[in-house]
Amino acid sequence: MESFIATGLIGISLGTQYTLLALGFTLIFGILGVVNFAHGGFYVMGGYVAYYCNVILGLPYPFAVLMAMLSMAALGWLFEAFILERVIEDHQATLMVTMGFYLVMATAILMIFGAESPQFPFPVTGVWRLGGIYFPYANMIVLGACLAAIVFVYWLVYRTNIGRGMRAMSEDLPVASALGMRTKALFPFAFALATGLAGGTGALVTPILALAPHVGDSVLAFSFLTVILGGLGSVTGATCAAFIVGLIEAYAAVYLGGSKGALTLFALVLIILVVRPQGLLGREVRRS
Amino acid sequence: MNNRVPKSVPAEIRASLFSGHDWIALAIVSLTFVIPFTSTNPQVLSQTNLILIAATAALGVYIMQRLDLMSFAVPSFMAIGGYTVALLSMKLQLTDVFVLAAAAFLMPALCAIPLGALILRLKGVYFVLVTFVLTEIVQLLLFEAGPITGGSNGLVGMPAVKIFGMELWDNPHVLLTTCGLAFFSFIITSVFTRWFRSEFAAIETNDVLAESLGLAAWKYKAMAFSVAAGVSGLAGFALVNMLLTAHPSSFAPMSSVNYITYTIVGGKASILGTLIGALLLVSATDYFALSGEMSPGLFGLLIIVVTMVARGGVVGVVSGLLYRLAGQSPSLKNGDHDLGGNGEKGQ
Amino acid sequence: MTTHSLSAGALHADRIAKSFGGLKVFHDVSFTVPAGGLLGVIGPNGAGKTTMINIFSGRLGLTSGQVMLGGTRIDGRSTFEIAMMGLVRSFQHTAIFNGHSVETNLLSALRFSRRDRSVLERLSPLLDQFGLIDNWQRNAEVMPYGLQKMLGLTMALATQPNMLLLDEPAAGLEKSERANIDTYVKFAREEFGCGILLVEHDMEIIKRLCPSVIVLDGGRLIAEGPPTDVLSQPHVINAYLGGSDEEDSDVTH
Numbered sequence: 001m002e003s004f005i006a007t008g009l010i011g012i013s014l015g016t017q018y019t020l021l022a023l024g025f026t027l028i029f030g031i032l033g034v035v036n037f038a039h040g041g042f043y044v045m046g047g048y049v050a051y052y053c054n055v056i057l058g059l060p061y062p063f064a065v066l067m068a069m070l071s072m073a074a075l076g077w078l079f080e081a082f083i084l085e086r087v088i089e090d091h092q093a094t095l096m097v098t099m100g101f102y103l104v105m106a107t108a109i110l111m112i113f114g115a116e117s118p119q120f121p122f123p124v125t126g127v128w129r130l131g132g133i134y135f136p137y138a139n140m141i142v143l144g145a146c147l148a149a150i151v152f153v154y155w156l157v158y159r160t161n162i163g164r165g166m167r168a169m170s171e172d173l174p175v176a177s178a179l180g181m182r183t184k185a186l187f188p189f190a191f192a193l194a195t196g197l198a199g200g201t202g203a204l205v206t207p208i209l210a211l212a213p214h215v216g217d218s219v220l221a222f223s224f225l226t227v228i229l230g231g232l233g234s235v236t237g238a239t240c241a242a243f244i245v246g247l248i249e250a251y252a253a254v255y256l257g258g259s260k261g262a263l264t265l266f267a268l269v270l271i272i273l274v275v276r277p278q279g280l281l282g283r284e285v286r287r288s
Numbered sequence: 289m290n291n292r293v294p295k296s297v298p299a300e301i302r303a304s305l306f307s308g309h310d311w312i313a314l315a316i317v318s319l320t321f322v323i324p325f326t327s328t329n330p331q332v333l334s335q336t337n338l339i340l341i342a343a344t345a346a347l348g349v350y351i352m353q354r355l356d357l358m359s360f361a362v363p364s365f366m367a368i369g370g371y372t373v374a375l376l377s378m379k380l381q382l383t384d385v386f387v388l389a390a391a392a393f394l395m396p397a398l399c400a401i402p403l404g405a406l407i408l409r410l411k412g413v414y415f416v417l418v419t420f421v422l423t424e425i426v427q428l429l430l431f432e433a434g435p436i437t438g439g440s441n442g443l444v445g446m447p448a449v450k451i452f453g454m455e456l457w458d459n460p461h462v463l464l465t466t467c468g469l470a471f472f473s474f475i476i477t478s479v480f481t482r483w484f485r486s487e488f489a490a491i492e493t494n495d496v497l498a499e500s501l502g503l504a505a506w507k508y509k510a511m512a513f514s515v516a517a518g519v520s521g522l523a524g525f526a527l528v529n530m531l532l533t534a535h536p537s538s539f540a541p542m543s544s545v546n547y548i549t550y551t552i553v554g555g556k557a558s559i560l561g562t563l564i565g566a567l568l569l570v571s572a573t574d575y576f577a578l579s580g581e582m583s584p585g586l587f588g589l590l591i592i593v594v595t596m597v598a599r600g601g602v603v604g605v606v607s608g609l610l611y612r613l614a615g616q617s618p619s620l621k622n623g624d625h626d627l628g629g630n631g632e633k634g635q
Numbered sequence: 636m637t638t639h640s641l642s643a644g645a646l647h648a649d650r651i652a653k654s655f656g657g658l659k660v661f662h663d664v665s666f667t668v669p670a671g672g673l674l675g676v677i678g679p680n681g682a683g684k685t686t687m688i689n690i691f692s693g694r695l696g697l698t699s700g701q702v703m704l705g706g707t708r709i710d711g712r713s714t715f716e717i718a719m720m721g722l723v724r725s726f727q728h729t730a731i732f733n734g735h736s737v738e739t740n741l742l743s744a745l746r747f748s749r750r751d752r753s754v755l756e757r758l759s760p761l762l763d764q765f766g767l768i769d770n771w772q773r774n775a776e777v778m779p780y781g782l783q784k785m786l787g788l789t790m791a792l793a794t795q796p797n798m799l800l801l802d803e804p805a806a807g808l809e810k811s812e813r814a815n816i817d818t819y820v821k822f823a824r825e826e827f828g829c830g831i832l833l834v835e836h837d838m839e840i841i842k843r844l845c846p847s848v849i850v851l852d853g854g855r856l857i858a859e860g861p862p863t864d865v866l867s868q869p870h871v872i873n874a875y876l877g878g879s880d881e882e883d884s885d886v887t888h
Contacts, residue, residue: 035413086596091412092358093595096552099545100591107585115581217542221424228417263428270421295768297755298738490732490743497730497787500692501794502718503747 002132007254008247013139015246016146020201021219022226022238023153024194029232031190032088037098038079039198039223040216041105042072046199047206047215048109051120061123065145065203072199073192080191088187102216110213122207142204149200150239156193157235225269309558309603310478316563317343317474320467324460333459335574337530340470343566345523346550347477350562351516353551354481354488355509357411360544361419362520364426365396367539369521372396374443374534375436385449385456385465389472392525393518400517401510408509423541430536442535449529466526473519478559480515484508549587553594555601564602644670644705644797644830646691646722651700651710653683653690653854660686661854663700668798668832670705673824675845675862676834679875682851684834685727688800691832692724693717704798718748723796727803730787733776737767740775740786741793748794758793761822765789765815781812785819792823798830799823805837813840820844838866850874 021043028036046068053064079101087093122138129135157163206215226245230237245265252261306314323336345362352359369392376382376391407418430437437443448457449465456465481488487508490498495505528534546569554565569590573583598605646668653661661683668674676684689695691702693714702710709717732740741762745754755762762768765785770778775786788804805816817840823829835841841848842862850858850865852874858865865871 029413035416083592083596092356095358095413095416096548096595097592099548100588100595103545103584103588103591105588107582107588110581111585221420221541224417224420228421232413260432263425263432266421266425266428270418270425295759295763297759297762297768298771300738300742300752486739486743486746489735490747493732493734494730496694496714497726497732498743498747499714500718500724500726500730501744501747501790502715502723502749504713504715 003254006133006135007250009133009135010139011247011250012243013143013146013246014250015243016143016150017201017205018222018226018242018246019150019239020146020153020197021223022230022242023150023235024197025223026227026230026232026235026238027153027157027190028194029227030235032080032084032094032187033091034084034088034094034098035091035232036191036194037095037220038102038105039194040218040220041102042076042195042198043202043219044109044206044211044213044216045075045105046072046202047120047211048113048118048202049199050203050206051113051118051211054123055118055120065200068203069196069200072202073196076195077188077192079195080188084191085187102220106213106216113213115213117210117212120207120211136208138208142208145204146201149197153193153197154235225265228269229272305482306478307482307558309560309607310482313558313560313563314471314474314478316560317467317471320470321464324464324467328460330459333463334530335571337463337466337526338574339567339570340466341523341526341530342546342550342570343563344470344473344526345520346547346554346562346566347473347559348516348520348523349547349551350556350559351477351481351512351519353556354492355512356492357415357509358548359419359516360416360541360548361422361517362523362547363539363541363543364419364423365400365517365520366524366527367426367430367534367536368396368399368517368524369393370524370528370538371430371437371443371534372521373525374446374528377446377449378443381447383447383450385451385468388449388525389469389522392521394521396521396524397514397518400514404510404513408506408513420541420544423544427536427539427541430539437534437536440536442533442537444533446528446532446534462530465529469522469526473522474559474563476515477519480511481559484511488512546587549591553587553590553601555603555605557600557604561601561603568602644721645672645703646798646830646832647703648687648691649701649703651687651690651702652698653686653695654698659698659854661690661698664851664854664856665700666849666856666859668830670797671824671828671830673820673831673833673845673847675841675848676832676851677836677838677841677848677862677865678851681853682874683854684851685802686854687851688724688802688832688834691717691722691800715747718794718796721795721797722800723748723791723794723798724800725788725791725802725804727806731775731783731790735775736772737770737775737778737786738772740790744790744793750793750795754793754795757826758789761789761792761819764818781808781815784808785812785815788819792819792827792829795827796829798832800832800834802834803836804833805835805840813837816840817843838862 021039025036025039028034028039049068049071050061050064053059053067054061059067083097083101084094087097122141124137124141126137127134128137128140209215222245226241227238229244230239230241248265248268249261252264256264317340320336320340323332327333345366348362348365349359372395373388373392376388382388382391403422407415407422410418431439433439448455450456456462487498487503490503491505491508499505524539527538531538550565550569551562552565553569554563554567555561569587572586576582576586594601600608648664648666650663650665651661652659652663664687666674676687678684686695690697690710693709693712693716697710700710701708704717704720704722707720709720709722732743735743741755742752745752759768766782767786767789770782775783778786784804784807788801791799801820804819805813808816820831820833821844823831833841833845845862847860848862848865849856850871857874858868858871
């Protein structure tokens with residue numbers, strides 16, 4: 001029972017991480033109609049920026065996380081404005097440039113930091129105990145920070161004018177433009193928001209999980225899983241799906257072992273894609 | 289209406305099955321048969337081997353591109369083909385190259401039929417995502433299905449394949465097998481895509497219109513998916529035969545990105561683009577591998593550049609230049625008597 | 636009225652209804668286009684006219700009712716099957732194979748409907764008059780809108796249908812080009828013996844061509860009869876004046 005609860009806690013904290021990644025991913029798809037293959041790259045690079053600030057420069061960890069978010073948001077902004085924007089009409093082209101950008105990012109990290117996994121410990125150690133349940137403080141802090149970020153995204157999307165504009169655009173681009181939304185200005189903003197989140201998540205999570213140049217691959221795969229499960233472009237769907245994915249992954253790792261958990265997830269997602277391509281809570285995709 | 293002579297419909301000019309690009313590509317591939325007989329340099333042999341395998345695998349991407357679908361499924365079908373060959377030769381002692389090639393083509397092609405029935409309804413990004421997920425699943429299955437696939441050890445110790453009872457075991461002969469498989473794949477792909485070029489081009493440009501005119505688009509999509517799977521399977525055979533091992537790492541999900549890159553950078557409009565893309569990029573990988581793991585970054589940069597400034601890829605740019613040198617306008621397909629002529633679209 | 640005896644090739648809608656989710660967009664509409672006949676369909680935007688064409692051509696399923704072509708039930712069949720049975724639609728916006736020549740576009744229509752080149756000879760007066768022969772080798776994508784539209788219509792006719800569904804053929808055409816629609820409709824009926832269901836906003840064209848029209852409003856059939864009679868009925872006028880603003884747009888690609 002205790003291990004069941006402890007596993008559940010791990011599942012939930014995984015769920016919050018996936019939510020942050022999936023929210024960014026789904027915002028980009030919902031608003032720009034782009035599947036961002038570079039999303040995992042922003043996550044890894046966020047991790048490395050935090051590592052550089054915290055370990056190499058000796059800056060405080062919270063500041064390092066902030067730097068990771070800001071720098072990834074800036075990079076995302078530049079990428080959107082100067083590269084993605086120019087091919088935004090052609091879905092295959094957007095796929096190619098985000099994929100290309102991911103390869104460039106991964107190689108840049110490899111060339112700067114090397115292939116070795118750097119030592120990037122979480123600054124807080126210790127374990128919280130209640131009866132037989134163990135939960136590291138580090139995970140707890142990350143859980144809290146991720147939850148705060150999720151609340152922030154929801155606030156932004158549902159309670160602000162920018163969010164209303166973004167949602168209007170994901171509903172119907174021509175209508176939103178007709179209503180005077182400055183669509184072009186919102187595109188890089190939405191992209192930067194999403195990549196900033198990915199960078200922040202990387203900064204928070206890589207000290208606990210792993211930091212290496214290639215971890216973006218699996219992050220991308222899990223972002224895919226989450227958004228497909230939840231429905232591309234659906235914010236609520238992505239959140240629900242992220243927790244489902246996190247919990248299944250955690251429990252499968254404990255009770256099934258090996259890669260069976262991942263296999264279960266992928267099979268589940270494949271079935272969902274076939275039966276219900278718009279995902280659990282998604283709408284029919286609009287053609288870009 | 290006015291008193292002019294009514295004009296009648298101009299006579300049709302029949303287009304040949306293969307375009308110039310097809311002939312060049314087939315000529316290059318058939319020229320590689322010379323290499324196993326003239327060279328013993330292991331570097332040359334292995335490079336040619338790698339280029340041909342890469343080009344053959346990338347044909348799977350090329351075929352699906354005829355339908356405007358971006359497929360990440362190539363490594364899955366390569367794995368099915370490769371493991372089929374490994375199992376047949378190790379468990380059943382079937383080593384005849386023709387039997388193995390037939391199995392490596394048919395097994396993935398058959399698997400693709402039910403799979404295609406499920407996923408070919410999806411378009412655009414959904415097709416991309418589902419093929420990506422499929423590749424991840426196949427990779428995990430290779431690890432999990434230990435009793436059949438050997439799990440993380442893979443299947444090691446394949447016997448050499450035979451042609452008419454003669455063993456093809458040393459490096460030149462392994463390359464010869466690859467040459468044969470690649471040539472066969474290029475022939476299948478070019479005949480298949482050119483034979484149905486009108487249908488494919490129509491589905492690519494406007495599938496709704498094509499269907500409303502009476503075209504059963506799903507049949508062509510299913511056929512294309514199946515042939516693409518079969519050709520990928522042949523590439524899997526060649527790869528497994530070169531390594532003498534079937535291992536999950538040979539069919540890593542991210543390798544699908546490489547095959548896409550070859551097709552796009554070389555030029556997705558013709559089969560020649562796939563070949564040139566594989567030729568240039570595999571050589572570049574080899575060159576840059578000397579100075580660190582830079583090739584993915586180079587690939588990435590090339591993908592971005594090609595997508596943004598040269599949609600036709602290397603072949604598109606070069607043939608555009610040649611047209612200009614010859615004083616012709618490259619902007620419109622000259623002599624487009626069939627849908628999907630050999631010109632570049634949207635240039 | 637399940638066993639309605641119909642002449643071969645007539646298009647008959649029998650109490651067809653369609654809802655999306657809980658939203659009913661089409662209510663129990665029945666009518667018949669006789670073989671070789673011509674029926675106009677008018678109605679304000681959002682009346683369900685394009686939805687109706689999408690249903691007949693197999694892009695949308697029905698919620699209830701049935702559609703018969705001759706003696707065969709066609710609802711629920713796929714688009715290409717219906718097309719091969721002789722019911723072919725045109726599209727409201729231009730629908731051609733972009734990036735290909737006029738010739739290629741027409742040859743594709745022939746190929747997909749398994750017709751031979753002799754159809755082109757029969758079509759040549761039309762092709763000549765629309766100016767398509769003068770643009771024979773030109774990339775259809777860069778031709779003026781009017782020409783593209785006439786090419787799309789001619790492609791539908793090149794499949795030699797026995798029933799044509801025309802979705803606002805005159806939409807987007809200049810006033811001077813609209814006579815082409817008259818020519819096209821007359822040609823299709825006289826030379827090809829085609830029945831036509833003509834959805835159109837241009838009342839002049841409707842009055843010129845259609846002996847009879849039906850009026851749709853909010854997914855209901857509210858009137859039918861000769862155009863001049865129908866258009867003078869008060870509830871038809873009301874429907875137009877108070878018509879919903881919803882865009883009755885086609886899902887083109």
